[in-house]
Amino acid sequence: MTTDLETRLGGLTLPNPVLTAAGCGGTGRELGRFFDVGRLGALVTPSITPRPRAGRPAPRLAETPSGVLNAAGLQGPGIETFLSRDLPWLAERDARVIVSIAGGSVGEYAEVARLLGDAPGVAAVEINLSCPDVENRGSTFAAHPSAAARLVRAVRASAPRRLPVFAKLSADVTDIVGVAMACADAGADGLSMINTLHGMAIDTTTLRPALAGVTGELSGPAIRPVAVRCVYQVHAALPEVPIIGIGGIRTGLDALEFVLAGASAVAVGTATLHDPSACVRVLRELDGALKERGIDRLVDVVGLAHKPAGSVHRRIDPNVGLAVAGDAAGAGSTEPIEQETTQ
Amino acid sequence: MTDSPVAPVQVPGTVLTIRRTGAYHAMTLVAPGIAERFRPGQFVALAVGGERSSMLTRRCFFVREVKPDYGGTVEVVFAVRGAGTQWLAALRPRDILDVAGPLGRPFPLPRHPVRCVLVGEGHSGAALFPLAAVLRQRECTVHFVLGGAESDHVYGTRAARRAGDSTSVVTEDGSLGHRGRPEDLLAAVVEEVGAEVLYACGPTETLRAVSRIAVRYDLPVQVAVEEPMSCGTGVCQACVLPVIDDEGVTHMARSCVEGPVFRGERVRWDDLGTIPFDAYGAPRSLLPGSLT
Numbered sequence: 001m002t003t004d005l006e007t008r009l010g011g012l013t014l015p016n017p018v019l020t021a022a023g024c025g026g027t028g029r030e031l032g033r034f035f036d037v038g039r040l041g042a043l044v045t046p047s048i049t050p051r052p053r054a055g056r057p058a059p060r061l062a063e064t065p066s067g068v069l070n071a072a073g074l075q076g077p078g079i080e081t082f083l084s085r086d087l088p089w090l091a092e093r094d095a096r097v098i099v100s101i102a103g104g105s106v107g108e109y110a111e112v113a114r115l116l117g118d119a120p121g122v123a124a125v126e127i128n129l130s131c132p133d134v135e136n137r138g139s140t141f142a143a144h145p146s147a148a149a150r151l152v153r154a155v156r157a158s159a160p161r162r163l164p165v166f167a168k169l170s171a172d173v174t175d176i177v178g179v180a181m182a183c184a185d186a187g188a189d190g191l192s193m194i195n196t197l198h199g200m201a202i203d204t205t206t207l208r209p210a211l212a213g214v215t216g217e218l219s220g221p222a223i224r225p226v227a228v229r230c231v232y233q234v235h236a237a238l239p240e241v242p243i244i245g246i247g248g249i250r251t252g253l254d255a256l257e258f259v260l261a262g263a264s265a266v267a268v269g270t271a272t273l274h275d276p277s278a279c280v281r282v283l284r285e286l287d288g289a290l291k292e293r294g295i296d297r298l299v300d301v302v303g304l305a306h307k308p309a310g311s312v313h314r315r316i317d318p319n320v321g322l323a324v325a326g327d328a329a330g331a332g333s334t335e336p337i338e339q340e341t342t343q
Numbered sequence: 344m345t346d347s348p349v350a351p352v353q354v355p356g357t358v359l360t361i362r363r364t365g366a367y368h369a370m371t372l373v374a375p376g377i378a379e380r381f382r383p384g385q386f387v388a389l390a391v392g393g394e395r396s397s398m399l400t401r402r403c404f405f406v407r408e409v410k411p412d413y414g415g416t417v418e419v420v421f422a423v424r425g426a427g428t429q430w431l432a433a434l435r436p437r438d439i440l441d442v443a444g445p446l447g448r449p450f451p452l453p454r455h456p457v458r459c460v461l462v463g464e465g466h467s468g469a470a471l472f473p474l475a476a477v478l479r480q481r482e483c484t485v486h487f488v489l490g491g492a493e494s495d496h497v498y499g500t501r502a503a504r505r506a507g508d509s510t511s512v513v514t515e516d517g518s519l520g521h522r523g524r525p526e527d528l529l530a531a532v533v534e535e536v537g538a539e540v541l542y543a544c545g546p547t548e549t550l551r552a553v554s555r556i557a558v559r560y561d562l563p564v565q566v567a568v569e570e571p572m573s574c575g576t577g578v579c580q581a582c583v584l585p586v587i588d589d590e591g592v593t594h595m596a597r598s599c600v601e602g603p604v605f606r607g608e609r610v611r612w613d614d615l616g617t618i619p620f621d622a623y624g625a626p627r628s629l630l631p632g633s634l635t
Contacts, residue, residue, distance in 0.1 A: 023580075030577040030600070033350040034443075052624030054595050057617050061573045061581035063427075066397040068573070072580045075595055075624070212616065220399050273574040274390060274399045276443060277353055 003290045004297040005283075007041070007264050009242040010164050010189040012124055014041040014096060014265060017298060018255065018283040021246050021269030022047055022100035022126060022168070023072070024219075025279070027086040028093070034276040037095040039283070041265055045082070047102035047128040050111045052078040062201045062210035066248075067222035068270050069201050071213030074102055074131075079115045091121030098166070102128040105135050106154045113158040113165075124164040126244075127155050127188075130195045130217075142170035142195065145182035156187035164189035166244060171223075171230050172198050180234045180241070190242040191234060192267070194227045220270040224248030228261050235262020235303050250278070252285020259298065260305040349445075351576075352376035356389075356442035358434050359416060365495035367466045368432050369407065371418045374442045378415035381406055383474035384567050384604045387417055387444030388575030391427040400573035402427050403599070405470035405544065406445065417444070420469040420498060446575050447603045450474050450542060450565050456482035457539040460532055461507070462525050462553050464490040464545030467569050468498045471544055475506045484508045486536050488528055490549070494519035509536065526552030533560055543607065545569065547615060554607030564607035570598040585611040585619050593622040 005016040020031070023046045028037045037043055055075025062069045077085070082099075090097050099122055103109040109127065116122055129142035129151065141151045152167050159165055167183040169176055171194040180191055196217030201210040209215075227247025235243060245263025249255050250271040258266045271278040286298075295301055356372035363369075377387065388401035404419035423432050434440070453459070459478055461471040468489055475485045487510040491497035494514055503510040512520030513528050521528055526549060532538070533556065543553040544567040557564030572582040577600035586596040587609045595618065596602065611619060618625050 024578060026576075026578040034353055034576075054618045054622045054624035054626070055580065055583065058581070058583055058615070059571070060583070061400070061579060063398060063400045063573070066399065068399055068579075070579070070581065075580050075583070078624070221397075270399055273579050274396075274401065275353075275441065276574070276576045276578075 003287050003295065004299075005287060005290075007298055007302075009124070009166075009244065009264055012164050016041045016283055017259070017265040018279050018286065019098065019244065019265055019267040020044050020272065020279055021267035022128065023074075024269035024272045027082070028090045028095060029086075031272070031276060031279070032093065035280045036093070037090065038093050040095065040279055041283075042096040042098045042123055043090060044098045044126060044267055045086070045100050046076055047074050047100040048079050048082050048112055049074060049076060049102050050079055050108045050115075052076065052081070057212040059210065059212055062203075062216070064199070064201055064218065064220075065222060067218050067220035068273065069199050069211065069216040069218050070196075071211045071216040073213065079112050083115070083119055087119055087121055095121070096123040097121050098124045098126050100126045100128050100168070101155070102131050104131065105133060106151050109151060110154045110158040113155045116159065116163070118160060122163060124166060124189075125155065125159050126166040126168050126192055127152060128168050128195070130168070130170050140170065142168075142179060143173055145178045148179050149182040149186035152183045152186035152188045166190045166192045168192035168195050168246075169230070170195045171226050176230050177233055177237045180238060184238055184241050188241075190244065191238075192244040192246055193230050193234065194223070194247050197223050197226065219248070221248035221250055221254075224254065224257075228257055231258055231263050232261040232305065236306060239303065249282060250274075252282050252287070252289045255282050255286045256289050256301075259302055262303040262306065264299070264302050349380045351380065351444050351446050353441065353443040355439050356417070358436050358438045358440070359413070360436060361432075361434055364420065365498065367420050367422050367498060369418060369420045370431065370434070371416050372440075372442060373413045373415070374417050374444075375414035377417050377442065377444050378409035378411055381409045381417070381445040381473070382449035383477055384450035384470055384565075385445035385447050386470075386575065386603060387419060387442055388446060388572070389419075389431065390441035391430045393440075398427050398430075400427075401443070401575050402431065403446070403572040403575045405467055405567065405603075407469040407472055409473070417442070420466045422466050443575060447599055448601065450567070450604050452477060452481065453483060453540055456484075458484045458486070458536055459540045459542060460486045460488060460529070460536065460538040462488045462490075462529060462541065462543040462545070462549065463498065464525055464549040465492075465496055466498050467544045467546075467567070470567050471542065472499060472502055472506065474542060475503075479506065484536070486532060486538070487511065488513070488525045488532055490514065490525035490545075492516065524552070525549055526556060529553060529556050530559075533562070538562060541565070541607070543567070547612065550607060550610070551612035554610065554612065558608050565604055566607040566610070567603045568598050568605065568610075570603070572599045575599050585614045585617070585622055587611065593619050595622060595624075
């Protein structure tokens with residue numbers, strides 16, 4: 001019996017829940033030398049901007065305990081080159097592509113969303129809300145529910161109706177649930193969480209900031225508990241909104257942790273720097289972890305951690321054809337309900 | 344991004360030998376699949392600290408030598424600089440670590456037998472030895488200029504004497520060979536041997552000086568940069584430097600995939616650590632949004 005890893009993100013169905021995180025999986029060619037990118041649930045692109053960006057000066061990256069601090073500054077060729085060079089390469093390989101988009105103003109995001117238009121191979125759009133809004137004194141969109149909602153509404157209006165739109169939230173806020181609700185109300189089909197945390201490192205040899213950008217963005221297993229907390233809180237508040245869980249996922253069990261917290265899919269980020277095959281390894285390990293726990297379908301355990309201990313996932317035993325509604329009736333039982341079979 | 348001719352492999356590597364060589368460590372790994380794919384100038388990316396390591400970036404080193412033994416071995420030379428390289432130096436035979444490679448753009452090779460000068464400074468000079476072997480096969484003459492801060496920081500003088508037609512050694516403190524830096528000797532060597540091609544590998548200062556001399560003598564120059572890399576595979580975009588492309592446009596090129604070997608005269612050495620104002624995609628205004 002194989003585990004059913006298929007997952008749904010609103011209107012989008014993916015054969016498995018493991019994605020690359022924006023900016024950590026390249027545009028496909030880099031990882032395509034290590035595994036077939038068509039095996040990913042989806043490839044999330046680096047954030048695509050309306051015009052080419054050279055990014056920040058070097059040094060751009062510093063290693064911190066179980067994490068990486070970076071200030072690469074969204075280096076990229078811009079939407080036109082992405083559409084003419086990178087997207088066709090991915091489409092040729094049958095990769096499902098979620099395009100992360102970024103800009104300096106609401107208008108720039110909307111422009112990218114519009115230009116994406118009906119490009120073949122695009123499965124969804126992810127809005128990188130962590131860019132400074134030039135029209136709002138450089139405060140990031142993710143920092144305020146109203147700014148986030150304004151941006152989501154504009155992108156939703158510009159992107160083709162068939163494309164699901166995900167809002168990628170920052171945990172550097174007092175109340176992430178408030179921002180999540182504002183995004184959902186503004187028309188986001190789902191939420192990606194979390195983006196990197198703002199951080200800083202100082203080089204004790206040079207006695208100066210480790211990054212040319214002075215401050216940077218922290219990612220990796222160091223931020224995982226923060227990310228799990230955010231997914232859990234938002235899923236509790238908005239159980240019907242699909243979530244892509246992101247933040248320090250390195251193993252299949254890390255991925256399972258996010259699923260239990262309420263994520264319908266997970267994205268592997270910094271782990272890919274350490275292990276270029278991390279995504280396919282996490283997928284294999286997640287499959288194994290579900291099997292070990294007697295779970296047949298991934299979707300059955302999305303958000304399971306919210307249910308009282310002792311309740312089990314919904315399970316249909318094919319041998320008897322009986323529905324065992326453990327999560328509805330089994331709140332008081334201590335044993336997982338399983339049908340005995342003669343095998 | 345260039346699709347390299349042969350895809351790299353990612354394999355568990357087993358330490359075969361590890362030994363001190365001057366101020367550095369030389370480690371030979373059994374890592375099947377890398378030897379037959381390798382071309383001089385390429386590097387390998389090693390995971391450090393074991394499976395649950397808190398050190399998430401890879402340590403990248405030029406390949407000193409590959410051999411077909413035991414399914415394929417790879418030798419790298421490294422200096423202990425921090426916790427990651429300390430961990431590597433403490434490895435013992437039979438220890439296992441994850442190896443990805445070969446990675447990066449290799450040294451382009453001359454089609455005809457030409458007179459080559461190979462300049463190396465510090466442990467990166469290790470990359471010159473597989474290059475020298477291939478150049479010799481093509482009946483090129485090979486002249487080494489090797490440097491380092493002091494005598495034990497000069498890598499490969501004996502190997503160079505075996506493999507090269509001539510070897511000049513230079514140290515900053517004068518403890519071995521001439522006193523000075525490799526570039527101080529280079530012009531004289533270039534004139535003496537009638538060099539037609541220059542290759543160099545080492546720290547930025549050396550590569551910048553070698554490139555200048557090449558321009559002065561109008562010689563082709565290929566340099567392998569030591570820019571610190573974090574993933575080695577092109578995903579993290581940390582190892583960028585400003586490089587001029589065929590159309591004359593400056594791009595922030597990743598040294599791990601577009602390099603580590605660049606044409607020396609195409610690298611904007613004086614603009615390292617900056618985004619040149621005329622670079623492709625450079626910020627056009629100083630508003631906050633265009634700088635992040």
